[in-house]
Amino acid sequence: MITTENNKPLDSIALELEKIQNALSSTVNAKVYDDKKTKLAAVLVIIYGPEPSILMTERSKTMDCHAGEISFPGGRWQHDDTDLLSTALRETREEIGVDVSREQIIGQLKPVTTLNSGFTIAPFITLQEKVPLIIPNSEIESVLKIPLIPLLKTMDGDKDPAHQSIQEMFTFKFQNYLIWGASARMLNQITMMLSSNGLL
DSSP: OOBOTTOOBHHHHHHHHHHHHHHHOOOOOOOOOOOSSSEEEEEEEEEETTTTEEEEEEEOTTOSSSTTOEEOSEEEOOTTSSSHHHHHHHHHHHHHOOOOOGGGEEEEOOOEEOSSSOEEEEEEEEEESSOOOOOOOTTEEEEEEEEHHHHHTTOEEOOOGGGOOSSOOEEEEETTEEEOHHHHHHHHHHHHHHHHTTOO
16 A cells, blocks of 8 residues: 555545545636725635645735735736736736646635725635745745644634624634634635535
């Protein structure tokens, strides 16, 4: 029997990845919609195997917006982007040097709105066989490679009064990093989708 370094059979890993892909797959609608109330942005949720991890970024503390926060690679929609998926792919390439094709997108999450900066963010999902080569730019302080299932199991309510709003607020933890706000609401969606498929 062929196993990984953690003695997990390769066929069981393949099955696990297939289940995760099935749970997170959905129709992709990347159309630009502008309600004039919020600014548009898009991010890429990169999950990679063989034992699923997720890529997140620590934003540079010198950034004007969301400085020092943990987020997914992505950014603001620009008028020369053909749609929101183009935004997510372009920004991911610019921020961390990872080139993902449209054909590698398996689905998307529901849009999430930031509370303080007024963005509506479209999150798209890709599943990769291995961690891609990462070359971060000056906007990124560090890139976090986080085991997916252990991360999702840290979900808690956000108890910081400064973060409270009419929206549901969550936190996730990885080492000394706290993930909250829009990124945590995206992770909550993933948590619910995996849980409903018996994967958590």
